[in-house]
Amino acid sequence: MSPEAAAPPKVPPKLNPVRVPIAEEPLPERTGDFREVLHAYSKEDAVLEAKRCIQCRRPWCVEACPISQDAREYIRLIAAEDFDGAAKVTLREDPLSTCLCKVCYHYCEDACVVKKKGVPIAIRHLKRVALDYGKSDLVYVPSKPKGQRVAVVGAGPAGLMAAWELGVRGYSVTVYEQEERLGGLMQTIPAYRMTDADVEVDRARFKDLDVTFVTGTKVGRDFPLARLLEEGYPAVFLSIGTSAHRALRVPGEDLAGVIPALEFLTETNRGRPMAVGREIVVVGGGDVAMDSVRSALRLSGGGRVTLVYRRGREEMPADPEEVHGAEREGIRFVFQKAPVRIVGSGHVEGLVVQSVELGPPDAGGRRSPVPVSGSEETIPCDTVIVAVGQRADLDGFGPELDLEITPQGWPQGRRKGFETGVPGVFSAGGRSVVYAMGSATEAAEAIDAYLSARRGEPPSPRPDPFGGEGTFHLPAGYTAPIRS
Ligand SMILES: Cc1cc2nc3c(=O)[nH]c(=O)nc-3n(C[C@H](O)[C@H](O)[C@H](O)COP(=O)(O)OP(=O)(O)OC[C@H]3O[C@@H](n4cnc5c(N)ncnc54)[C@H](O)[C@@H]3O)c2cc1C
Numbered sequence: 473m474s475p476e477a478a479a480p481p482k483v484p485p486k487l488n489p490v491r492v493p494i495a496e497e498p499l500p501e502r503t504g505d506f507r508e509v510l511h512a513y514s515k516e517d518a519v520l521e522a523k524r525c526i527q528c529r530r531p532w533c534v535e536a537c538p539i540s541q542d543a544r545e546y547i548r549l550i551a552a553e554d555f556d557g558a559a560k561v562t563l564r565e566d567p568l569s570t571c572l573c574k575v576c577y578h579y580c581e582d583a584c585v586v587k588k589k590g591v592p593i594a595i596r597h598l599k600r601v602a603l604d605y606g607k608s609d610l611v612y613v614p615s616k617p618k619g620q621r622v623a624v625v626g627a628g629p630a631g632l633m634a635a636w637e638l639g640v641r642g643y644s645v646t647v648y649e650q651e652e653r654l655g656g657l658m659q660t661i662p663a664y665r666m667t668d669a670d671v672e673v674d675r676a677r678f679k680d681l682d683v684t685f686v687t688g689t690k691v692g693r694d695f696p697l698a699r700l701l702e703e704g705y706p707a708v709f710l711s712i713g714t715s716a717h718r719a720l721r722v723p724g725e726d727l728a729g730v731i732p733a734l735e736f737l738t739e740t741n742r743g744r745p746m747a748v749g750r751e752i753v754v755v756g757g758g759d760v761a762m763d764s765v766r767s768a769l770r771l772s773g774g775g776r777v778t779l780v781y782r783r784g785r786e787e788m789p790a791d792p793e794e795v796h797g798a799e800r801e802g803i804r805f806v807f808q809k810a811p812v813r814i815v816g817s818g819h820v821e822g823l824v825v826q827s828v829e830l831g832p833p834d835a836g837g838r839r840s841p842v843p844v845s846g847s848e849e850t851i852p853c854d855t856v857i858v859a860v861g862q863r864a865d866l867d868g869f870g871p872e873l874d875l876e877i878t879p880q881g882w883p884q885g886r887r888k889g890f891e892t893g894v895p896g897v898f899s900a901g902g903r904s905v906v907y908a909m910g911s912a913t914e915a916a917e918a919i920d921a922y923l924s925a926r927r928g929e930p931p932s933p934r935p936d937p938f939g940g941e942g943t944f945h946l947p948a949g950y951t952a953p954i955r956s
């Protein structure tokens with residue numbers, strides 16, 4: 473028999489479709505306060521879960537990640553019980569790991585090959601394991617100073633990522649933030665999912681980078697953007713996100729008891745929860761609506777919380793994990809009802825809604841709601857929380873920036889590398905934490921190329937952020953990142 477004939481046939485690795493369960497706080501106790509809902513894996517469970525990963529030759533999980541996080545590698549290290557190694561791999565590409573291990577929408581899991589047969593690898597929870605059990609109090613090391621300054625406006629995920637990308641390359645970065653705290657919209661995420669402390673843990677790793685945070689300063693109000701360019705910042709990154717509330721624009725929105733969701737969530741996180749009644753209606757179908765219904769339930773002292781959404785369940789943009797969590801906690805969902813007006817004398821007494829039918833898909837592929845005449849009804853309630861989206865606050869920023877406003881409302885530069893109409897000013901952000909970080913990486917690379925050209929040097933690829941030799945990037949062909 474020839475050696476070829478004797479070789480065993482190639483057997484594709486067997487996929488184990490069953491995920492090691494992730495423990496949760498029990499019901500109904502958890503809805504009485506803001507304790508964390510999901511528990512971390514034990515070391516033993518984490519190793520078992522990591523061993524389900526078949527270490528794909530072409531890792532779809534990495535390919536799907538906007539920041540090209542090498543999840544395959546940290547999972548391999550966890551399976552080998554090398555938690556320190558796993559923590560280092562995680563933090564090497566993701567400076568906001570402590571936040572993302574709790575709130576990332578895990579596009580990696582949606583892409584994981586195991587999903588074809590069952591439940592994908594719990595990649596996000598394994599990231600948490602790497603940080604919890606590995607040495608994660610590492611500090612980033614800047615490379616040789618470049619002698620150039622960059623201003624970043626807005627300290628949300630995009631601004632923090634750009635500051636990190638530029639800081640490790642040796643730029644001197646000043647981040648201006650209008651609020652007193654860093655994190656942008658992550659500051660509104662309820663404490664049962666993540667807390668301010670998580671942002672602080674990530675920020676602590678920046679301490680040796682030449683990154684200065686100036687909080688309580690609103691660019692465009694406290695001083696004009698142009699002043700940054702005039703005063704020694706040859707490049708500016710605008711990552712102002714979507715910090716403003718979008719109103720429902722129906723009669724009665726000024727009644728007492730109508731609350732904008734961002735304010736509601738922010739005040740709750742600051743320990744100053746706004747008064748809610750016992751019959752609460754939340755309008756919206758995205759993640760802000762999900763966080764609002766679950767927070768309102770926790771503050772209502774056993775009240776009833778109803779979510780009203782104008783499209784159907786399939787069209788809801790919210791993360792399915794959050795929808796599932798809300799359902800389990802007893803939130804009532806009312807689909808295909810559009811708010812018409814809010815009624816009450818001085819204070820909310822009801823939300824008038826109208827049934828809608830779903831018409832043909834719009835440009836974004838979602839079916840547009842068509843009102844059904846004569847179908848009005850009133851949902852009695854004493855509180856209405858409006859969670860129908862956010863918009864950028866562009867006060868103080870002029871048309872010369874020529875910003876594009878994306879369908880989800882955040883501003884970005886229209887040119888290559890997210891450059892705006894003003895040379896040296898770049899702008900990006902995103903519809904999720906990791907997408908915002910991915911777009912900031914692209915903008916930071918463009919800023920580095922722009923500034924390097926001014927110095928007459930080639931662009932500097934991202935160095936090893938822990939001060940190791942050479943530059944750090946995944947080998948060519950390892951994966952092709954997708955970006956928003
Ligand atoms: C309630 C809620 C829950 C969410 N849950 C998740 C989740 O679980 N997972 C997920 O991935 N995403 C989630 N998101 C979305 C995510 O938070 C955003 O996509 C992300 O924060 C966008 O980042 P960004 O940096 O582009 O903008 P932002 O986070 O909006 O940050 C912009 C920053 O710029 C500051 N700023 C604005 N204008 C100025 C100015 N003129 N001068 C100085 N500073 C200024 C703002 O104060 C803010 O800090 C959630 C959003 C909300 C509201």
Ligand code: SF4
Pocket residue numbers: 524525526527528531532533534543544547583584585586593595
């Ligand atoms: S796609 Fe899934 S199975 Fe493949 S390497 Fe990534 S996590 Fe492992």
